[in-house]
Amino acid sequence: MSLYLDGSAVFATTQWGLIVNSRDSSEEGETALQELCQTYWPPVYSYLRRHGYCIEDAQDLTQSFFAWILRKDWLQRVDHCRGKFRAILLTSLKNFVHDTEDRARAQKRGGHQEIISLDAVAGEGGYLSIRSKELTPEQAYDVGWAISLVEQTLSSLREEFRREKKEKVFDVLQQFLSAAPELSYEETAAALGIPVGTVKTTIYHLRQRYAAALRAEIARTLSDATNVDAEITYLCSVL
Secondary structure, eight states: OOBOOOOOOOOOOOTTHHHHHHTOOSHHHHHHHHHHHHHHHHHHHHHHHHHTOOHHHHHHHHHHHHHHHHHTTHHHHOOGGGOOHHHHHHHHHHHHHHHHTTSOHHHHTGGGOOSSOOOHHHHHHHHHHHHTSOOOHHHHHHHHHHHHHHHHHHHHHHHHHHHTTOHHHHHHHGGGGBSSOSSOHHHHHHHHTSOHHHHHHHHHHHHHHHHHHHHHHHHTTOSOGGGHHHHHHHHHHHO
């Protein structure tokens, strides 16, 4: 997967905002917690699958890991000064797996407590897309993180276009966020019924919006905004 990431659009610096908000017991805090789980469920699941767990056990253990985080008030104690949230979460996941592998399976699964309602089939589908690659569990985690982050960004951007009543425009032009779009400018113009010049201008603005949205998503889980570019470079390297 290769996505268009050029541009350095200005974005609001909200480092660790997602994690901070998820600590709140309000409705906004609940929403932030759901978003946090949505973003990090795929990389955690990919790590566990690559670690050797079957589909069912990886699903159960992923849920159990997030249940453990909530029970231990982990989010209340995590120190944003330690750097990248994904790296901190991975360290905690490794410790959790090490501890739970010494317990009975029924205890390990945490009573099938569901922290977030997710499509298990879709989760496995994401893992299958990288299964053929020679990856360590840690690398599978990072690839899962990158894919999830991109998908979350695209989903948010599509919702913005839907609110602007331009959902079809986004669906047709989304291909140009990839390095290898399927349609030419002329074919795209015909599909949307607009001039080629308008297509090119709209694609330019879409790429700018996407770059800004992705940078903002990444910034929310970094303790230092100056690391955003390095994190984007790393994201591109693992996709």
